[in-house]
Amino acid sequence: MTKAHLTTRTGTTIVIDGSRDEVAALVRQIEHGAKTSGASRAASLRSRARRRQPKPTPINLISSLIDGGFFRKPKDLGAVKVALEEMGHFYPVTTLSPTLLRLVRHRQLRRLKDKKRWLYTG
Numbered sequence: 001m002t003k004a005h006l007t008t009r010t011g012t013t014i015v016i017d018g019s020r021d022e023v024a025a026l027v028r029q030i031e032h033g034a035k036t037s038g039a040s041r042a043a044s045l046r047s048r049a050r051r052r053q054p055k056p057t058p059i060n061l062i063s064s065l066i067d068g069g070f071f072r073k074p075k076d077l078g079a080v081k082v083a084l085e086e087m088g089h090f091y092p093v094t095t096l097s098p099t100l101l102r103l104v105r106h107r108q109l110r111r112l113k114d115k116k117r118w119l120y121t122g
Contacts, residue, residue: 001017001018001019002017002018002019002020002022002023003015003016003017003023004016004023004026004027006027006030008030014030056089058084058089058091058095058096058099059099059102059103061084061087061089062080062084062096062099062100062103063103063108065080065083065084066103066108066109066122069122070083070122071109071120071121071122072121072122073121074112074114074119074120074121075119075120075121076117076118076119076120077093077096077097077100077117077118077120078093080096080100080120081093081096084096100120103120104120108122109121109122110122
């Protein structure tokens with residue numbers, strides 16, 4: 001068994017026990033800086049790609065409906081709820097109503113009153 005005692009620039013002492021080849025390989029890695037493997041680099045790129053995607057919040061989901069032309073014809077709150085459920089996102093109307101009102105205030109949607117109910121259009 002070969003033993004190596006290393007001290008880093010920060011003062012950390014490292015003791016390595018192992019075969020001559022293992023110790024030599026680890027000393028080389030420490031001296032030249034440990035480089036990330038291809039697998040860990042690919043995993044970090046995947047995690048970055050996931051972070052860039054917008055979260056499926058009600059605002060983002062309804063904005064995607066606006067971009068898709070869903071609101072070309074006036075739709076009521078129930079129709080919006082059903083459309084989101086078809087996409088696999090289940091929200092109560094008590095969550096969707098303030099979200100749609102916020103989009104109206106930001107002028108991404110318009111709101112029309114028809115027989116005591118609100119219709120939303122783009």
